[in-house]
Amino acid sequence: MIPLKKLFPLTRLLCLFFFQVALCAFVSAADSEGPKKKGADPLRPNIILILADDLGFSDLGCYGGEIDTPNLDRLAAGGMRSTQFYNCGVCRTTRATLLTGVHPRRRNRGRLLHPEMLTIAEVLKTAGYQTSLTGKWHFPQNDIGFPVYRPTDRGFDEYFGIANGCCNYFDPAKAFPDFDKGVPPLPFLQNENQLTEFPDDFYATNAFTDHAIEQIDAFSAGAKTGEAPFFIHLSYTAPHYPLHAKPEDIAKYKGRYDAGYAAIRKARHKRLIDLGILDAAAKLSEADPQLGDFRYDYAMTAWEDVENPDREKRRMEVYAAMVDSMDQGIGKVMAALERNEVADNTLVIFLSDNGGCASHVGYSDEEQRREHAEYNQDLPGSVDTFDYVGPGWGWVQNSPFRRYKVWTYEAGIATPMIAHWPGQIDSGEITSAIGHVVDFMPTFAELSGAEYPGQRNGVDVLKPEGESFVSVLKGEDLPEAGYSRYHFWALYGNRAVRQGKWKMVWGTTARKWELYNLKVDRTETMDVIQKHPNQARRMEQAWLRWAKETGYPLKGNGL
Numbered sequence: 001m002i003p004l005k006k007l008f009p010l011t012r013l014l015c016l017f018f019f020q021v022a023l024c025a026f027v028s029a030a031d032s033e034g035p036k037k038k039g040a041d042p043l044r045p046n047i048i049l050i051l052a053d054d055l056g057f058s059d060l061g062c063y064g065g066e067i068d069t070p071n072l073d074r075l076a077a078g079g080m081r082s083t084q085f086y087n088c089g090v091c092r093t094t095r096a097t098l099l100t101g102v103h104p105r106r107r108n109r110g111r112l113l114h115p116e117m118l119t120i121a122e123v124l125k126t127a128g129y130q131t132s133l134t135g136k137w138h139f140p141q142n143d144i145g146f147p148v149y150r151p152t153d154r155g156f157d158e159y160f161g162i163a164n165g166c167c168n169y170f171d172p173a174k175a176f177p178d179f180d181k182g183v184p185p186l187p188f189l190q191n192e193n194q195l196t197e198f199p200d201d202f203y204a205t206n207a208f209t210d211h212a213i214e215q216i217d218a219f220s221a222g223a224k225t226g227e228a229p230f231f232i233h234l235s236y237t238a239p240h241y242p243l244h245a246k247p248e249d250i251a252k253y254k255g256r257y258d259a260g261y262a263a264i265r266k267a268r269h270k271r272l273i274d275l276g277i278l279d280a281a282a283k284l285s286e287a288d289p290q291l292g293d294f295r296y297d298y299a300m301t302a303w304e305d306v307e308n309p310d311r312e313k314r315r316m317e318v319y320a321a322m323v324d325s326m327d328q329g330i331g332k333v334m335a336a337l338e339r340n341e342v343a344d345n346t347l348v349i350f351l352s353d354n355g356g357c358a359s360h361v362g363y364s365d366e367e368q369r370r371e372h373a374e375y376n377q378d379l380p381g382s383v384d385t386f387d388y389v390g391p392g393w394g395w396v397q398n399s400p401f402r403r404y405k406v407w408t409y410e411a412g413i414a415t416p417m418i419a420h421w422p423g424q425i426d427s428g429e430i431t432s433a434i435g436h437v438v439d440f441m442p443t444f445a446e447l448s449g450a451e452y453p454g455q456r457n458g459v460d461v462l463k464p465e466g467e468s469f470v471s472v473l474k475g476e477d478l479p480e481a482g483y484s485r486y487h488f489w490a491l492y493g494n495r496a497v498r499q500g501k502w503k504m505v506w507g508t509t510a511r512k513w514e515l516y517n518l519k520v521d522r523t524e525t526m527d528v529i530q531k532h533p534n535q536a537r538r539m540e541q542a543w544l545r546w547a548k549e550t551g552y553p554l555k556g557n558g559l
């Protein structure tokens with residue numbers, strides 16, 4: 001069937017206009033006279049945006065992984081999965097772009113949240129939404145580690161979580177080991193107050209789940225009247241390092257990774273094809289060689305050459321347990337929506353902020369390696385350990401793609417994305433429409449009926465730079481959606497630009513453009529730049545214009 005949008009673009013626009021007018025009238029009436037009707041307006045959904053931290057493309061069961069994720073698999077079965085959804089490749093830029101709807105502007109020591117930017121929470125509040133943030137915030141901080149803006153300064157009614165990058169999952173008050181950041185614990189906030197003591201049974205993933213559920217309980221009464229829907233941003237730190245998980249969850253994965261890196265990558269590649277997420281033509285990519293001196297450029301160790309196989313297997317077992325624990329939490333969040341009778345009118349979205357991470361200690365420092373070994377005499381997992389999955393397992397998490405987090409190959413920037421909204425999104429959908437975290441702002445503004453403000457505190461604001469994907473969610477099947485748009489990436493000297501089937505990638509150590517046709521080569525194994533010089537030149541020019549507009553430095557390896 002030809003989508004309505006293609007047949008009647010003007011009709012659709014007029015409908016949208018009258019819908020907005022009607023909605024404004026409804027909101028105004030609600031403002032002045034209180035709730036007008038029972039039951040939530042199906043056109044103004046509650047929104048729960050769940051963000052995982054450093055989760056690879058193929059970790060979830062519904063994306064070909066061997067980790068047990070029954071709750072996310074259920075969301076996928078009852079909703080939509082995207083095969084081509086993108087983040088910005090690293091925690092901070094993804095969060096900045098996702099929350100503001102504009103690409104990062106690099107100035108003021110790389111601060112990413114500026115006075116002329118609005119957050120989704122600020123915009124949704126203009127439409128009467130209740131808002132909360134749970135978990136990781138990670139906007140740049142001042143000299144003593146506090147964020148320049150707290151979430152409660154930028155539109156969130158409630159906040160509970162870590163203002164910075166990561167923490168000890170069992171005790172966020174514990175200092176970082178010398179071989180890692182070697183700094184005191186980073187601020188953990190409850191609204192504006194810093195928390196410095198945590199209960200004995202604290203585990204960050206559970207605490208974040210519990211806080212999100214408290215917000216669902218607190219917000220649901222207002223949501224059910226249709227007067228005040230909610231926007232809850234549940235920003236887990238899992239499965240970002242340090243590798244900390246509950247013993248009962250770790251035990252479930254004992255032996256699951258004994259086959260080693262290549263065998264598990266191969267199995268994931270096959271399942272992705274069987275699930276219909278990856279085209280059968282996409283080859284499983286090979287390990288990249290080390291090309292230069294960059295923190296995340298590693299030569300892969302073959303599985304048979306791994307020095308301590310028991311420790312190495314345990315790393316991935318703990319990582320899987322961290323994902324498992326997050327999935328259990330998401331199951332509890334879904335149960336809370338049911339209990340509060342708001343599940344039918346809640347859009348739940350899940351994605352990751354960047355690909356699997358290759359971080360490990362002492363990549364160039366013998367002393368760090370020694371300190372790490374002394375600190376980690378026990379196998380990874382407990383409060384007194386601090387370990388990472390390392391390059392081998394990071395590579396597996398990103399199957400079937402090349403490289404890792406902070407790279408602009410698909411491994412760094414492609415994310416699983418699940419959207420679930422009963423009655424509005426068809427069950428079991430898989431979309432290949434190209435989407436990006438910059439699109440959440442216009443999408444949520446459209447769903448909420450919010451009119452995007454022109455100013456914030458008297459300062460003219462930047463306009464959203466993405467496009468709404470409501471039509472994709474509604475199944476107006478647009479397999480080519482997003483194909484005419486350019487998408488850009490830049491971080492740590494890595495660059496990329498995508499338009500339609502074409503993607504150009506510049507690795508910070510190779511320092512040259514490569515061109516891939518993702519329609520037949522999603523895994524970026526065949527550089528065709530010599531065959532298509534004009535296409536490459538157009539894309540390079542577009543990237544350079546974008547870099548200039550957003551202030552990305554062309555020299556150095558800056559964020």
Ligand SMILES: [Ca+2]
Binds near residue numbers: 054090
């Ligand atoms: Ca991250």
